[in-house]
Amino acid sequence: MRIHHSYKWHLRHSGFVNSRIHLFTYFLILFLSISSTFTFGQGYKVTATLTPHTILIGDQVDLSLGFSFPKGTQVIWPTIQDTILGTIQVINRSKIDTSFSPDKKTVQLTQKLRLTCFDSGFYTIPPIRFFYRNLPDTTVRSEQTEIQVLTVHTLTVDTTQAIKPIKGPVKITFSLMDYLLWIIAGLLFLGIAGFLIFYYFKRKKGEPIFILRPAMKYQPHEWALMELEKLRVKKLWQAGKIKDYHTELTDILRKYAEDRFHLMAMESTTGEILEGIENKTLVLKEYREILDRTLSMADLVKFAKYLPLPEEHEKSMDYAIDFINKTNSTPDFPLQNENAGREGSVIKSNGNELQNKAEPVTNKIS
Numbered sequence: 001m002r003i004h005h006s007y008k009w010h011l012r013h014s015g016f017v018n019s020r021i022h023l024f025t026y027f028l029i030l031f032l033s034i035s036s037t038f039t040f041g042q043g044y045k046v047t048a049t050l051t052p053h054t055i056l057i058g059d060q061v062d063l064s065l066g067f068s069f070p071k072g073t074q075v076i077w078p079t080i081q082d083t084i085l086g087t088i089q090v091i092n093r094s095k096i097d098t099s100f101s102p103d104k105k106t107v108q109l110t111q112k113l114r115l116t117c118f119d120s121g122f123y124t125i126p127p128i129r130f131f132y133r134n135l136p137d138t139t140v141r142s143e144q145t146e147i148q149v150l151t152v153h154t155l156t157v158d159t160t161q162a163i164k165p166i167k168g169p170v171k172i173t174f175s176l177m178d179y180l181l182w183i184i185a186g187l188l189f190l191g192i193a194g195f196l197i198f199y200y201f202k203r204k205k206g207e208p209i210f211i212l213r214p215a216m217k218y219q220p221h222e223w224a225l226m227e228l229e230k231l232r233v234k235k236l237w238q239a240g241k242i243k244d245y246h247t248e249l250t251d252i253l254r255k256y257a258e259d260r261f262h263l264m265a266m267e268s269t270t271g272e273i274l275e276g277i278e279n280k281t282l283v284l285k286e287y288r289e290i291l292d293r294t295l296s297m298a299d300l301v302k303f304a305k306y307l308p309l310p311e312e313h314e315k316s317m318d319y320a321i322d323f324i325n326k327t328n329s330t331p332d333f334p335l336q337n338e339n340a341g342r343e344g345s346v347i348k349s350n351g352n353e354l355q356n357k358a359e360p361v362t363n364k365i366s
Contacts (some may be wrong), residue, residue: 043070043106046130048145057120057154060091063113065145067130071105076131080113085126087119088150120154211266221328224256228320237313245313246298253294253320260327270295287326294319 047066055061069075082090092114099108117123125148133140202209218226231252236245251266254273258265261283263276274292277283294316300306308316 044068044073044132044143046128046143046145048125048128048148050125050148050150053149054151054153055117057118057152058116060114060116061150063115063125063148064110065113065128066108066110067143068106068108069132070134071100071107072135073107074133074135075109077109077111078128078130080128084115085123087121088115088117088123088125090114091116115150117150117152120152123150123152124148125150219328220256220259221324223259224252224324225321227252228317228324232317237310242307242313243301246301246316249316249320250295250298253291253323256324257291270299281327283327287323290319290323290326294323 045066045068047064049064049066051062051064053061065078067075067077077096080090080093084090090113094112097110099110100106101108127144127147129142129144131140131142199209217223228249231245231248234245236242236248254265254268257263257273257277261277261281263273263280265273265276268276270292273295274288277288277291297306297308297312297316301308
């Protein structure tokens with residue numbers, strides 16, 4: 001009896017121990033499963049936002065998708081077809097934008113889809129699943145968004161009203177005022193473009209953009225003599241500014257020749273000025289030689305860095321004054337065929353006098 005009783009006690013005790021072991025194993029497996037799920041799901045968040053949730057037929061709505069995850073995770077972005085549920089159309093999709101948290105440990109990916117629908121009703125956009133892998137672990141896991149509900153209303157129609165006919169094409173009247181702003185903008189654009197081209201070529205040639213010339217209050221020779229006197233008072237060459245002195249001196253002579261003889265003297269070389277005076281005026285050769293000496297001296301100073309003697313500076317000033325005084329009343333070149341009945345006028349200069357010889361046409365014929 002005692003042996004049988006102890007044997008029964010042993011069996012009962014063994015069953016109790018085994019049941020406790022099985023219960024402990026069950027809770028251990030459950031804990032590990034929950035812990036694993038919590039560990040891998042921590043830091044991963046997907047979002048889907050529909051704005052707005054209610055539209056009219058043909059209106060557009062934005063579906064914003066977002067997925068935040070720890071840095072170092074490999075993400076497979078979901079592929080959205082051109083149509084959802086067969087009626088909701090995806091008409092545009094933005095690029096996937098990437099941003100980081102302030103501590104650079106969390107990455108946020110976002111994308112915006114533009115949707116539209118042409119059938120009224122209530123639509124439930126199904127969850128969108130995002131797949132990812134937390135490297136170096138190669139196990140593929142996923143997170144999904146919540147269901148989004150879209151309500152599409154149709155236009156209300158008053159059935160009590162009679163059906164109206166379709167309106168014909170409407171003729172649009174042309175008005176200049178409708179295009180006035182575009183015309184002004186076009187003219188302004190052309191003006192700016194023209195000025196930039198003009199500015200570019202002027203700067204390329206090294207020429208001033210604008211030449212502001214004061215109004216002529218005096219005769220050309222009066223103005224030139226006053227400017228020469230101002231230049232003499234400045235005493236530039238005495239202060240070592242030899243190039244500035246001869247540059248201003250020749251500019252005064254060029255301006256005088258341009259206003260007095262109607263030549264493009266400011267933009268011409270010394271040779272072109274002398275040639276123009278010889279061909280278009282009655283200035284004597286000796287006066288042209290005076291001008292030549294003054295301009296040539298200035299060219300040597302400006303371009304060859306020649307250093308004249310003090311008396312040469314004074315001679316240049318005297319030559320300029322002498323040229324102006326002797327040419328301020330010189331007549332311009334006479335026009336051809338000015339005298340009726342004559343074949344032409346031939347002008348010759350020997351340096352001191354002018355001879356105008358003309359022979360009647362009748363004498364030549366006879």
